Amino acid sequence: MALPQRRTDIGPPHFEQFLPPVIKKNYGKWKYHEVLTPGTMVHVAESGDKLWTVRVASPRLMSTDTIREHCDIAEKYCGGYLRYTTRNNAEFLVSDEKQLEPLKKDLTARGFKMGGIGYGITNVVHTQGWVHCHSAATDASGLVKAMMDELYDYFESKRLPNKVRLAVACCVNMCGAVHCSDIAVVAVHTKVPVVNHANFKNMCELPTVIGACPTRAISPDPANKSVKINADKCMYCGNCFTVCPPISIKDPERDGVAIVVGGKINSLRSNPKFSKLVIPYISNEPPRWPKAVAAIKHIVEVYAANARKHERLGEWIERIGWERFFSLTGIDFTFQSIDDFTFMRDTMRTASTFKW
Amino acid sequence: MKKYTTPLIDELEKGPWPSFVTEMKKAGKHNEMANDAVGHLEKCYRTKMGYWKHGGIVGVLGYGGGVIGRYSEIGDEFPGVAHFHTVRLNQPSGFFYTSKALKEICDIWDKYGSGLTNVHGSTGDLVLLGTKTDALETIFAEYSSRGWDLGSSGSALRTPSCCVGQGRCEWAMYDTMGLTYALTQEFQDEIHRPTFSYKFKIKSSGCACDCVASIARADMSIIGTWKGDIQIDQAEVKNYSSKMDIKAEIIDMCPTQCMSYDGKELKINNAECNRCMHCISKMTKALKPGKERGATICIGSKAPIVVGSLLSWVIIPFIKIEEPYTELKDLIRKIWDWWDENAKPRERIGEVIEMKGMRSFLEAIGVPPMPQQIREPRKDPFMFYTEDDIASYKAKEAEEKKTGKYKF
Numbered sequence: 079m080a081l082p083q084r085r086t087d088i089g090p091p092h093f094e095q096f097l098p099p100v101i102k103k104n105y106g107k108w109k110y111h112e113v114l115t116p117g118t119m120v121h122v123a124e125s126g127d128k129l130w131t132v133r134v135a136s137p138r139l140m141s142t143d144t145i146r147e148h149c150d151i152a153e154k155y156c157g158g159y160l161r162y163t164t165r166n167n168a169e170f171l172v173s174d175e176k177q178l179e180p181l182k183k184d185l186t187a188r189g190f191k192m193g194g195i196g197y198g199i200t201n202v203v204h205t206q207g208w209v210h211c212h213s214a215a216t217d218a219s220g221l222v223k224a225m226m227d228e229l230y231d232y233f234e235s236k237r238l239p240n241k242v243r244l245a246v247a248c249c250v251n252m253c254g255a256v257h258c259s260d261i262a263v264v265a266v267h268t269k270v271p272v273v274n275h276a277n278f279k280n281m282c283e284l285p286t287v288i289g290a291c292p293t294r295a296i297s298p299d300p301a302n303k304s305v306k307i308n309a310d311k312c313m314y315c316g317n318c319f320t321v322c323p324p325i326s327i328k329d330p331e332r333d334g335v336a337i338v339v340g341g342k343i344n345s346l347r348s349n350p351k352f353s354k355l356v357i358p359y360i361s362n363e364p365p366r367w368p369k370a371v372a373a374i375k376h377i378v379e380v381y382a383a384n385a386r387k388h389e390r391l392g393e394w395i396e397r398i399g400w401e402r403f404f405s406l407t408g409i410d411f412t413f414q415s416i417d418d419f420t421f422m423r424d425t426m427r428t429a430s431t432f433k434w
Numbered sequence: 435m436k437k438y439t440t441p442l443i444d445e446l447e448k449g450p451w452p453s454f455v456t457e458m459k460k461a462g463k464h465n466e467m468a469n470d471a472v473g474h475l476e477k478c479y480r481t482k483m484g485y486w487k488h489g490g491i492v493g494v495l496g497y498g499g500g501v502i503g504r505y506s507e508i509g510d511e512f513p514g515v516a517h518f519h520t521v522r523l524n525q526p527s528g529f530f531y532t533s534k535a536l537k538e539i540c541d542i543w544d545k546y547g548s549g550l551t552n553v554h555g556s557t558g559d560l561v562l563l564g565t566k567t568d569a570l571e572t573i574f575a576e577y578s579s580r581g582w583d584l585g586s587s588g589s590a591l592r593t594p595s596c597c598v599g600q601g602r603c604e605w606a607m608y609d610t611m612g613l614t615y616a617l618t619q620e621f622q623d624e625i626h627r628p629t630f631s632y633k634f635k636i637k638s639s640g641c642a643c644d645c646v647a648s649i650a651r652a653d654m655s656i657i658g659t660w661k662g663d664i665q666i667d668q669a670e671v672k673n674y675s676s677k678m679d680i681k682a683e684i685i686d687m688c689p690t691q692c693m694s695y696d697g698k699e700l701k702i703n704n705a706e707c708n709r710c711m712h713c714i715s716k717m718t719k720a721l722k723p724g725k726e727r728g729a730t731i732c733i734g735s736k737a738p739i740v741v742g743s744l745l746s747w748v749i750i751p752f753i754k755i756e757e758p759y760t761e762l763k764d765l766i767r768k769i770w771d772w773w774d775e776n777a778k779p780r781e782r783i784g785e786v787i788e789m790k791g792m793r794s795f796l797e798a799i800g801v802p803p804m805p806q807q808i809r810e811p812r813k814d815p816f817m818f819y820t821e822d823d824i825a826s827y828k829a830k831e832a833e834e835k836k837t838g839k840y841k842f
C-alpha cells in the first residue's frame with residue numbers, strides 16, 4: 079500500500095473549520111455568560127444567540143475509544159462540534175437548547191462526570207510520571223486520580239470561597255507550571271545520586287555532565303575516569319541522570335512528594351503568585367497516596383472554613399499571615415520551608431510585627 | 435495477547451473520577467503496545483519507580499522535533515513498550531474540533547500507535563503516546579497529507595497556544611485564536627527545526643484572567659488589556675444588587691479602591707483602575723472593559739530549573755494586536771536576535787535578561803524604560819552610567835538654566 083504524500087511545514091488546520099456556526103456568527107461579539115450549574119454554562123451574544131457548554135471530566139490520558147465516544151455524543155447533540163479545555167476537560171457545545179437536557183441525561187447514563195465550572199475544583203494540571211517520563215519521582219496520573227476521587231464533591235457540586243487550582247508535577251522540572259497553583263504536589267528525589275563508574279566512561283560525556291548540574295556539585299574523578307558528587311551541594315534535581323543514565327537517582331524508599339500552596343495565575347485583585355512550600359516530604363504510597371491526599375483535603379477544608387468570599391487560597395494566607403496558616407492547619411514548620419536557594423533575602427521577615 | 439494481573443493499579447479504577455487505568459486497559463484490549471504499557475505501569479507501582487530511559491534522537495526527515503524518544507529499560511519484559519515514542523500533533527487554536535476530524539486522528543493512531551493519547555499535553559499539543567521508531571515516517575505522511583502537522587520539542591519555538599478568546603468569551607481583548615494561528619504559520623521553520631539556545635514558548639490569553647497561565651509558563655506572555663473607561667450598565671448593576679453584596683464583594687475588594695456605590699449608582703475612577711478584572715468578572719452583565727483594546731507583552735517566565743522559577747516581566751504595557759500582526763512579529767524576531775547573540779546553551783530568555791541586564795534587552799528591542807515595567811525601583815546605588823546618560827542629564831540641566839524651570 080502506497081503511503082500518501084507527506085507535506086511539511088503546513089502548520090495546524092485553521093481553527094475556523096472546527097467552530098460551530100453559532101460561534102462563527104458571533105465570534106468576538108459575546109455579551110455575557112452565566113454559570114447554570116457546575117457543569118453547564120451559557121454564553122449570550124450581542125445578537126441574542128446563545129451557546130450552551132457542558133463540561134465533563136477527563137483523565138487526560140485517554141484511549142481513542144473514549145475520544146470516539148466524545149465524538150459520537152457531539153454528533154448526536156452538538157452537530158459534531160466539541161472542544162477541550164486547557165485543563166483537559168471535554169466540552170460539548172450546544173446551540174439548540176432542546177438538546178441540552180437530553181445531552182446531560184445521556185452523559186449521566188454513560189457515566190461521564192459533569193462539573194468543574196466556577197468556585198470549586200476542576201481538573202488537575204499534571205504531567206507524565208511513570209506512564210511516560212524518565213525523570214519521574216512519582217506517578218502523576220495516579221495521584222490525580224486519588225486526589226480527585228477524594229475531592230470529587232467540589233468538582234460536581236460543593237462550592238468554595240473561590241476556585242482552588244490543583245496541579246501535580248512528577249519531578250522538580252515541573253512541566254505544566256505547577257509553581258503557581260493554589261495547591262500543588264511536586265515529586266522529589268531526596269538522595270544524592272550514585273555514579274556507576276564502570277559505565278560512565280562509555281555512556282557519558284564529562285563536560286556535559288558537569289555542565290548539567292545547577293549547583294556545581296559535580297567534579298571530575300580522574301582515578302575512576304568518571305565524576306564525583308559533592309553531597310553538600312547536591313539538591314537532587316536529577317539533571318545529571320537526564321544526561322547520563324549511569325548516574326542513578328531513583329530510590330523507591332526515598333522518592334516522595336512535597337506540597338506547595340498559595341499560588342495564583344490571574345491578576346484579579348492581587349498579582350500572580352508562586353506557590354510556597356509547606357509540607358516538605360511525604361513518602362510515595364502508590365496506588366493511592368493516602369497521606370498526600372489527606373493533606374490536600376485538609377488544606378482545602380481549612381481554607382473553606384476561614385477564607386472570605388472571592389479570596390483565593392494565597393490571598394487568604396497573605397491576609398492572615400503564613401504563621402497563622404501554619405497554626406490553623408496544624409502543619410509542622412520545617413527547615414525546608416525557609417528558602418536557602420535563590421529567594422532567601424526576599425522571603426525572611428524583617429519586622430517584629432508577626433502574630434503568635 | 436498477554437494478560438497481566440494488575441492488583442495495584444486496579445485500585446485506581448475505583449471511585450467517581452474518570453480512571454486513566456480504565457483508559458489504558460480499554461486501549462490494551464485491541465492494542466499490544468497499550469497492553470504492555472498496562473503491565474509496565476503495574477510494575478512501576480509495585481517497585482515504586484519508573485523504568486523509562488531518557489530521549490535519544492528520533493524523528494521524521496527534515497524536522498528536528500515533534501517526537502519525543504522514549505525507551506524502556508525493561509523492554510525485554512514488556513516488548514510493546516521497548517520503544518514508546520510520543521508524537522506531538524499541533525492542536526488547532528482553542529482546542530476546537532469536529533467529530534469527523536477527531537475520528538480521523540484516532541483511526542490513524544490506532545493503526546500505527548498505542549491508541550493512547552493526552553488530550554492535551556501541557557504545552558497544548560495533542561499528544562499521541564507511544565509508537566515505534568519505524569512507524570514515525572508513515573504516521574507523519576498519514577497526518578500531514580490530511581492537513582495535520584507535528585508540534586514542537588527541543589530547543590525551538592514550542593507550539594504556541596491560547597485561551598478560547600473571542601470564540602466564546604466576552605472578555606477577550608483581542609483574537610487569541612487568530613493570533614496563535616498566524617504566529618504558528620509565520621514561524622513554521624522555528625517550530626520544526628530547533629536552532630535556539632533553548633525552548634521558547636508563546637502563550638496568548640485574552641484578558642488578565644489568563645486562562646492559559648501564560649504569565650507563569652511562557653517566555654512570551656501576551657495578555658489582553660484595554661485603555662479607557664470600564665463601560666457600566668447601571669440597570670444591570672441594580673439587578674446584581676439583589677443577588678450580591680456589591681459593597682463587600684466588589685467595592686471593598688477592588689485592589690485600587692477606585693470604585694464607589696451609593697445603592698443607586700456605581701462609579702469608577704477609571705484613572706486609578708489597574709484593570710485587574712475582578713469587578714468585571716463578577717458582574718459580567720453590568721460591566722464591560724474599555725473600548726481601546728490590545729495586549730500587554732510580558733517576557734521570561736519559566737519553571738524552577740535551574741536557578742528558580744520566574745514569572746514573566748512586563749516589557750510593553752500596551753500594544754495593538756491586529757492583523758497581520760506585523761509589529762508583533764517584528765518584535766518577536768528582535769527578541770530572538772538578542773537572545774541568540776547573548777545566550778549560552780540551555781539558557782531561557784528570562785535567565786539571559788537577568789545575566790545581561792534588562793537595559794541591554796530593552797535597548798536591543800527598542801523599548802524605553804517605563805514605570806509600568808517595574809513593581810518598585812532599585813534599592814541599591816550600584817548603577818551604571820554611560821557617557822551618553824550623563825551627557826543627556828547635563829543637557830537637561832543646561833536646558834533648565836535657559837528656561838529657569840527644573841525638569842526632574
Ligand code: HEM
Nearest residue numbers: 162163164165343344346597598602603643644645647715
Ligand atoms: C478568577 C479568574 C478567572 C476567571 C474569572 C475565569 C473565567 C473564565 C471563564 C468565564 C471561562 C469561560 C470562557 C469560555 O471558555 O467561554 C474560563 C475558561 C477557562 N479558564 Fe478561566 N478564569 C479565571 C482564571 C483562570 C485561571 C487562573 C486558569 C488556569 C490556570 C483558568 C483556566 C481556564 C480554562 C482551562 C478554561 C477553559 C477555556 C480554555 O480551555 O481556554 N482560568 N475562565
Ligand code: HEM
Nearest residue numbers: 204205206210211251252253254255555556557651737739
Ligand atoms: C527545564 C525544565 C524541564 C524539563 C527538564 C522538562 C523535561 C521534560 C521531559 C523529559 C518531558 C518528556 C516526558 C515524556 O516522556 O513524555 C517533558 C514533557 C513535557 N513538558 Fe517538560 N520539562 C521542563 C519544563 C517544562 C515546563 C516549564 C513546561 C510547561 C510549562 C513543560 C511542558 C511539558 C509538556 C507539555 C510535556 C509533554 C507531556 C505532558 O504534557 O505532560 N516542561 N518535559
Ligand code: HEM
Nearest residue numbers: 286290317320321489490491492501502503587588589633
Ligand atoms: C546537556 C545535555 C542535556 C540536557 C541538560 C538535557 C535536558 C533535557 C531537557 C531539560 C529536556 C526537556 C525539554 C522539554 O521541555 O521538552 C530534554 C528533552 C529531551 N532530550 Fe535532552 N538533555 C540533554 C542532552 C540530550 C541528548 C544528548 C539527547 C539525545 C541524544 C537528548 C534528547 C532529548 C529528547 C529527545 C528530549 C525530548 C524532546 C523535547 O521535548 O525536548 N537530550 N532534555
Ligand code: HEM
Nearest residue numbers: 423424426427428429430810811812813814815816817818
Ligand atoms: C553606600 C552605602 C552607604 C554608605 C556609604 C552609608 C554611610 C553612612 C554614614 C557615613 C552614616 C553616618 C554615620 C554617622 O552618624 O556618623 C550613615 C548612617 C546611617 N545609615 Fe548609612 N550608608 C549607606 C547605606 C545605608 C543603607 C542602605 C541604609 C539602610 C537601609 C543605611 C542606614 C543608615 C542609618 C540608619 C544610619 C544612622 C542614621 C542616624 O542614626 O541618624 N545606610 N550611613
Ligand code: SF4
Nearest residue numbers: 205211214248249253
Ligand atoms: S515533571 Fe519531570 S517527571 Fe514529570 S513529565 Fe516533566 S520532566 Fe518528566
Ligand code: SF4
Nearest residue numbers: 291312313315316318
Ligand atoms: S542531582 Fe542535580 S544537583 Fe545533584 S548532582 Fe545531579 S545535577 Fe547536580
Ligand code: SF4
Nearest residue numbers: 597603606640641645
Ligand atoms: S483569559 Fe480572559 S479572555 Fe481568555 S478565556 Fe479566560 S477569561 Fe476569557
Ligand code: SF4
Nearest residue numbers: 688707708710711713
Ligand atoms: S478592574 Fe479591578 S481595579 Fe479596576 S475597578 Fe474593577 S476591581 Fe477595581
